[in-house]
Amino acid sequence: MLFVGDDWAEDHHDVEIQDESGRKLAVRRLPEGAAGIGRLHELIGEHLGEADDPGQVVVGIETDRGLWVQALAAAGYQVYGLNPKQVARFKERYVTSGAKSDAADAHALADMVRTERHQLRAMAGDSTQAGAIKVIARAHQTLIWERTRHLLRLRVALREFFPAALDAYTPLGLTGADTLELLIKAPDPVRAARLTGGQITAALKRARRHHAAAKAEQIKTALRMSHLTQPEALNAAYSATVQAIAAVLLTLNEQIGRLEAQVDTHFHQHPDVEIYLSQPGIGEVNGPRILAEFGDDPDRYASAKARKNYAGSSPVTRASGRSRIVLARYVRNDRLADALHSQALSALTGSSGARAYYDKQRTRGASHNSALRQLSNRLVGILHGCLKTATRYDEARAWPQHARAVEPLTA
Template sequence: MKSASNTANSTLLPEYAPNDVTAGIDWARDDHAACIVDGRGRKVATTMVEHTSSGLRDLVAVLGRHGVCEVAIERPDGPVVETLLAAGITVVVISPNQVKNLRSRYGSAGNKDDRFDAYVLADTLRTDRARLRPLVPDTEATVALRRTCRARKDLVAHRVAVANQLRAHLRNVLPCVVGLFAAIDSPIALTFLTRFDTQDKIDRLTVKRLADWLAKQGYSGKVDPAILHQRILDAPRGATGAHGTSQTPITAGYVALLRTLLAQIKELSTQINTQLDAHVDAHIFTSLPRSGRVRAARLLAEIGDCRAKFPTPESLTCLAGAAPSTRQSGRLRTVGFRWACDKQLRDAVVDFAGDSRRANPWAADLYNRAKARGHDHAHAVRILARAWLHIIWHCWQDGTAYDPEAHRALQRVLTQNRAA
């Protein structure tokens, strides 16, 4: 495997653009604006193409006629990027926030115009080559895993939202079911709501009838049926009679939607397991404490498998939003939250780091010391995430699993704990 320094050098752009031309593409949903500039920043050509297969072919043809080998664009994926890469064109990603700030170079109005943004992208690629890096895409296995993990995350968010809506609905029409079981979207809770969807039906339940029904459902909860029945009696009464019956379609709608979401989340979790098992880097991320399967898959998918993308641990921590943002002017120096980062990567890393402290004494010690210094929970977890990212980066670059025995900081904490 290449060293970090060699890897970093392999991702540098040449000092001068090939054929002395660069291009910028401002992508949109239906069409894309492209601009080509020469070595002095003069427009060579502009074009608009539709977001169709023929439109993308026309785009590649225009770029080819003008000898364009490098293109700047605002996003790292999608059909446009895939078409450019397939044509052998170097793609450089410049974020939308950067483009927004770069507009002031060319005028004070700051208006958004697709053709103008395409020019800004092309000219920035010409002038700022030393700080830009070409896009090196991840393998298809990583891209597929990333899309599956993000789809599952979206469905989980939908499930939480629908569960909250169901809970709010039940507080008005059937309060006794709220808090009856561990979770409102658990299988037993949804089955209960299917069978007992009105207060009148619930009123006919006795301790014995409830116990018999739970036994038929294979209820594995540790709460005695008598306690569950008492919860029903203690709760406010819900809607009865015709009014209660009129609310059952709403309850049934939420229940059906939650069942569908739970089934699809389970299906995607199975798919994630399969894709993770087939990935060459799976052993690195599954070796981390309390990484599990889905969490390990998310970390792998968001970090990717392109080692050249992160030549140093600092480059990874900055993109993940785990490194603080420092601002200094004269004697004034402030350190604040890093807003500009990869939000998906930060979410995956923070989720892992926050839970790792429950299984790793070093992580717990680092988190507790951060809390003792007065940091809140979120800040302490980011500090822990930054430390973990340095470890993950080294394991990732070397292709080795995390070994607690080789983690010297962990061993020092364990030694201190034994001495105490």
């Protein structure tokens, strides 16, 4: 077998090739791109017999994505996308002075996959469909987070100089198309007070609001209420800020809508879509996110416990001597944890078994968040079983000891 350490940078890769005894066979700095990957294949070929399997080549690199990593996997090599924290701890056995070089890093990576690969996780063999869902679902979620950040900035600016706008527009939602249109048109108290009922009604109708005329009258009244004001120079600066943020929010709304359609298209093309959508609490938004973060490699999770550990829903036990404590797991995939929390919360109203399980934890004295985390942990196990057996969710089989006649809560 051959072991390759690949220390990557934006424009080059430092690589070292070792044999099974740890003997250094080759050290090179290769350029990024097709030329570099071609030269790496040549180097490996010089030390790998023609009849040998590419699977005998083990590569360690501190990333699990990108064109270079895809090329390594496509060649048939065993690729380990290593956590930088794990690599940093491993390198401490070589150097305690803090000295560092790219060649030394490549050497450490090659040594790590040669001696410790039984403790490491090889890069998941997810399908291209799952990869596409991951890219688009993450982009969609990121834009939603960006919208929330800009919304908070808008609220702060309005509270500082234009509180009447908060009174007038908050019932509609500050990210609504009509609210943003009116803020761009009249971003300060003076111009907002001059808005006519007809202008406000037209904006509400374009946003398809019900009872537009009545709501427009309420908005007009709120905008003309007396409030404290800022000096003229500050007023001008704040109004320009509000206009800019409102314009960004309009663009974000448009792009979020477009990405949402793409997420839906990719998600419904995946063969496991029906299994995911059959789960309680999983819908068209968090379903793609959960699939994206778990991936669809059937051999990635050896057991339900392994999937729960990756999800971060299972607890962590710390035992030393007579001390033993059980804590929530906070080192986890935050995107996946967020989606699973949403699933557990929604499952309370969609599954009598899930609700009974949650109530049981609460009766035992668990807090709301703790009970919800335990419910999420159970739901991950149920999802794992359904995916392994390629079966849809069944309430009676999922909760044989908890299912009972519980009326679903109303939203």
